[in-house]
Amino acid sequence: MSNKETEILDEKPIDFIRAKIKEDIANNKNEGRVHTRFPPEPNGYLHIGHSKSINLNFSLAKEFGGKCNLRFDDTNPSKEEVEYVDSIKRDIKWLGFDWADREYYASDYFDEIFEYAVILIKKGKAYVDSSSMEEIKTSRGMPTSPGVESPFRNRSVQENLDLFERMKNGEFKDGEHVLRAKIDMSSPNMNMRDPVLYRIKNESHHRTGDKWCIYPMYDMAHGQSDSIERITHSICTLEFENHRPLYDWLIKEIEIFPPQQIEFARLNISYTMMSKRKLLLLVQEGIVDGWDDPRMPTLSGMRRAGYTPEAINSFAEGVGVAKRNALVDVAKLEHSLRDHLNKITDRRMAVLNPLKVTITNYPGDQTEELEAINNPEDETAGIRKLPFCSELFIDRDDFMEDPPKKYFRLSPGNEVRLKYAYFIKCEEVLKNDSGEVIELKCTYDPETKSGTGTSTRKVKSTIHWVSARHAFDAEVRLYDRLFSVEDPASTKDGKDFRDVLNPNSLEILSACKLEPSLQEAKSEDKFQFERLGYFCVDSKYSSQGKPVFNRTVTLRDTWARINKK
Ligand code: ATP
Ligand code: MG
Numbered sequence: 001m002s003n004k005e006t007e008i009l010d011e012k013p014i015d016f017i018r019a020k021i022k023e024d025i026a027n028n029k030n031e032g033r034v035h036t037r038f039p040p041e042p043n044g045y046l047h048i049g050h051s052k053s054i055n056l057n058f059s060l061a062k063e064f065g066g067k068c069n070l071r072f073d074d075t076n077p078s079k080e081e082v083e084y085v086d087s088i089k090r091d092i093k094w095l096g097f098d099w100a101d102r103e104y105y106a107s108d109y110f111d112e113i114f115e116y117a118v119i120l121i122k123k124g125k126a127y128v129d130s131s132s133m134e135e136i137k138t139s140r141g142m143p144t145s146p147g148v149e150s151p152f153r154n155r156s157v158q159e160n161l162d163l164f165e166r167m168k169n170g171e172f173k174d175g176e177h178v179l180r181a182k183i184d185m186s187s188p189n190m191n192m193r194d195p196v197l198y199r200i201k202n203e204s205h206h207r208t209g210d211k212w213c214i215y216p217m218y219d220m221a222h223g224q225s226d227s228i229e230r231i232t233h234s235i236c237t238l239e240f241e242n243h244r245p246l247y248d249w250l251i252k253e254i255e256i257f258p259p260q261q262i263e264f265a266r267l268n269i270s271y272t273m274m275s276k277r278k279l280l281l282l283v284q285e286g287i288v289d290g291w292d293d294p295r296m297p298t299l300s301g302m303r304r305a306g307y308t309p310e311a312i313n314s315f316a317e318g319v320g321v322a323k324r325n326a327l328v329d330v331a332k333l334e335h336s337l338r339d340h341l342n343k344i345t346d347r348r349m350a351v352l353n354p355l356k357v358t359i360t361n362y363p364g365d366q367t368e369e370l371e372a373i374n375n376p377e378d379e380t381a382g383i384r385k386l387p388f389c390s391e392l393f394i395d396r397d398d399f400m401e402d403p404p405k406k407y408f409r410l411s412p413g414n415e416v417r418l419k420y421a422y423f424i425k426c427e428e429v430l431k432n433d434s435g436e437v438i439e440l441k442c443t444y445d446p447e448t449k450s451g452t453g454t455s456t457r458k459v460k461s462t463i464h465w466v467s468a469r470h471a472f473d474a475e476v477r478l479y480d481r482l483f484s485v486e487d488p489a490s491t492k493d494g495k496d497f498r499d500v501l502n503p504n505s506l507e508i509l510s511a512c513k514l515e516p517s518l519q520e521a522k523s524e525d526k527f528q529f530e531r532l533g534y535f536c537v538d539s540k541y542s543s544q545g546k547p548v549f550n551r552t553v554t555l556r557d558t559w560a561r562i563n564k565k
Contacts, residue, residue, distance in 0.1 A: 015321045017056070017262055021064055021233060024260070030232045034066030037231050038092070038099075039222070041073045042084035042206075044276030045291040045298040046091045048312065048333070052267040055316040057235055058097040069229055070099035074107045075221040077205040085206075087291070091299040095309045106225045107207045113216045113224050114168065116254045117179055117197060121160045125253050126197060127153055128163040129180045136178070139185075140193050146186035147193045153182065167200055170213045174200050179214075183249060191246045195219055223247035226259040234259040237266045238325060265322040270330045270486045272297045273497055278489070287501065288482070292540070294550050295482040295505050305479060306526050306536030306552030308344070311337040327487065331557050338553060341526060341534040346374040346381055349419070349464045349515040350529040350549075352476055354393040356439040356468060359424060362390040367469070370450065372420040384517055388421050391468035393513045398463040399440060401429055408460035410440070417462040419530060423448040423455070464530040471513040476549045477538065478507040514549075521547045531555070 014022070025032045036057040040046065046054075061068035070092065072085060092099070106113075120126035129136065129152045141147035155163075167177055179198035187193055197220040202213045216224075226234045241263045251258045268274065274297055282288045282296070291298050294305035302312065315336040319328050349372075367389045375381035394410065403411040410416050415425040428441035447455035484502040485491070491500055518527070523539040525547075533554040541548040 016323065017060070017233075017235065017264060017321055018063075020260075020262060021060065024232070025064065030230075033230075033232055034061060034064040035069070035230060035232045036061050036066065036235060037069040037071050037104075037226065037229060039071045039073045039225075040088050041076070041079075042081065042088060043076070043079040044084060044280055045087050045296075045300055047274050047276070047279065047297045047299065048269060048272065048302065049267045049274040049297075051095060051299060051312050052316045052319070053235070053237070054092055054095055054097060055313055056264075056321065059317070060233070060235070066232075067102065068097070068099060069102040069104055069231070071104040071106065071225060071229065073218065073222060073225070074105055074205070074207065075216055075218055077201060077203040077215060082206055087300060091303075094299065094303060095313065104225075104229060105207055106221045107205060109221070109225055109228050110208060110212055110216070112228060113221055114214075116224055116250075116256070117164065117216070117220070118161065119254050120181065120197075120250075121164060121179075122157060123253060124157060124182065126160070126179055126181050127155050128160050128167070128177050129153070129194075129196075130177050133175055133178075136180075136196065140190060141185070143188065143190055149185050150180070150194070153194070164198075167198070167214050168212075170202065172200055174202055176200060181246075181250070183246075189242055189245055191219070191243050192249070195246060219243060219246055220250070223250055223259065223261075224254070224256070227251060227256045230257050231259040234261045236261060236263055238263045238323075239266070263323075265325045267316075267319060268325065268327045269297070269333060270327050271481045271483050271488070272330060273483065273488045275489060278497060282497075285498075287498065289540075294477075294479045294538075303524070304539055305550055306341075306524075306534060307337055308340050308526075311340040314340070330481070334553050334557060338534070338555070341528065341552065343377050344375075345526045345528045345534060347372070347376075347530050348518055348527045349386065349466050350476070350518070350532060350535070351393045351395050351464065351466050351471070351513040352478075352509050352532065353396040354511065354513045355396045355399055355437065357392040357394055357424070357465070358439060358441050359390045359392065359444045360427065360441050361443045364390050366390070367467075370420050386420055386515060387467045387470040389467050389469050392418075392465045393468050393471060394418075394440075394463055394465045396437075399426070399437070401437065409463055410442075410461075415459050417448070417450075417459050418465045419462050420450045421465065422446065422450070422453070423457070423459055464532075466513050466515050468513070470516050472516060472519050474512050474514045474518070474547060474549060475541070476509045476512045476535070476551070478509065478551045480505045480507075512549075518547065518549075519545055526552070528555075 038054050038057045058068045129150050131150055139148040178196045180194045180196050183192045185193050196217055198214050201215050204210050244261050292300035292304045315333045367387050369385040370388050371383050372386045399410045410426050412426050415423050417423050422444040424442040424444045426440050426442050430439040432438050447453050481502050482505045483500050485500045488497045488500050521537045523537050526536040529535050534552040535549040536552055538548040538550045
């Protein structure tokens with residue numbers, strides 16, 4: 001590596017994974033090669049936790065001039081589907097990472113892995129066990145007491161080879177036999193107590209069809225797949241730490257290329273549940289509107305909600321890599337999101353709960369166009385014209401008939417600024433028969449025109465508005481956190497995650513009034529609705545000229561305030 005490259009690396013904060021890789025490069029291990037992989041099991045959609053692993057593996061490859069493969073760990077035929085494979089590829093691309101032509105499948109290695117098993121049998125390191133799964137489980141013992149050796153443990157190599165071949169040829173039913181490694185039934189590490197390597201499953205696989213009726217266990221396939229791909233650094237999460245001795249044992253006995261496994265802590269986020277198995281239940285039970293429901297922590301859900309890949313990557317990098325599991329505050333993720341959206345989104349006016357305002361001293365037939373800044377954070381975003389006339393809508397929240405002391409928004413006799421327009425003063429409140437406020441009669445002051453007005457008067461509050469004659473009706477969906485507790489995955493007292501759902505995680509407002517320029521917004525376009533938050537055009541329910549908006553996130557962390565109360 002050149003000096004310049006080393007300098008660039010030195011600027012990055014060094015975590016223990018990068019330190020290890022640097023050390024390996026310095027020792028010329030694997031000729032200084034760095035090759036990582038992201039190995040999803042295609043049994044669900046990717047979630048925000050996976051983005052940590054994706055970002056890490058692809059970034060390491062990039063930083064150290066190496067490569068990162070995408071490998072589907074598709075060893076379990078029953079739970080895997082093509083839909084998941086496609087969604088995983090889409091999501092990784094969306095995050096901005098590229099595996100080039102290195103799209104691999106553990107199922108492509110079934111022949112090699114079978115041969116590895118034969119090698120182990122021939123060396124007397126694996127045997128066919130005809131005990132039932134239940135017997136195997138109980139004979140394993142407890143971590144504190146040794147297991148019991150299987151009565152089939154000392155079958156001859158010949159008999160094992162013959163049985164294993166017949167297992168492969170489909171002569172047996174599910175569960176009749178398994179192949180086990182012959183290691184040590186008294187090992188303190190349960191994974192070393194003759195783990196099962198192969199099982200019979202008379203099932204079709206989404207890629208290999210009916211070719212196989214025996215399938216390698218994850219522990220038999222994972223390390224071997226890494227080895228076949230000559231992965232130098234096999235990064236995984238902590239729960240595989242005590243599988244490492246087994247992986248190392250297998251690699252040594254089969255005598256193949258040894259990847260270095262390095263474990264780091266899983267990313268866990270408060271108010272978020274990441275197990276694919278449980279997320280699948282949310283989908284199957286109709287608790288959410290599919291894997292891409294904007295409340296889901298899946299990348300497709302977050303994309304639909306309006307998250308940007310930049311926000312997710314900057315969050316993933318910001319949390320760093322740790323050796324101990326911890327719960328990261330979801331506010332951190334939302335902070336990254338607001339930070340990015342603040343820079344890139346145009347501001348727009350949207351009235352979610354409309355209240356009619358008539359300006360009695362503005363000519364009834366007149367319309368004027370006022371200038372509004374698209375994005376104060378980005379000069380290149382320019383300006384747009386907002387139509388203004390005598391009939392407007394403001395948000396109901398911005399008016400109170402009997403305001404408390406520190407309420408500075410509109411109230412009878414009080415004056416506020418309409419953003420990019422004029423000061424208005426509330427002169428009269430109209431109600432329907434049931435006493436509900438239905439309209440406000442106001443006057444405006446022409447001297448207070450935004451930008452050019454001569455008035456030096458000040459008001460304490462600025463509110464947003466739209467022209468009633470020009471705004472269009474739209475549906476806006478206010479999404480909020482799906483769960484109401486910090487750690488929905490570990491509930492107590494016989495409750496599960498279904499018992500801790502946030503009942504207000506979705507509010508659909510069907511009669512919102514939006515400024516005209518929003519009408520042609522396209523799927524996934526993102527905006528800041530002035531004073532309300534960030535919103536994006538829903539990719540599922542919108543159609544040409546009829547956008548439906550999803551709230552991505554509020555402008556401030558409203559939960560922090562609730563929790564302090
Ligand atoms: P889950 O338990 O959520 O279903 P998983 O680990 O079974 O996830 P895989 O498809 O096996 O899902 O994961 C692919 C890769 O992503 C693995 O290397 C795994 O370690 C990593 N990964 C999964 N969840 C997280 C997480 N929360 N934080 C960091 N990495 C993760
Ligand atoms: Mg897994």
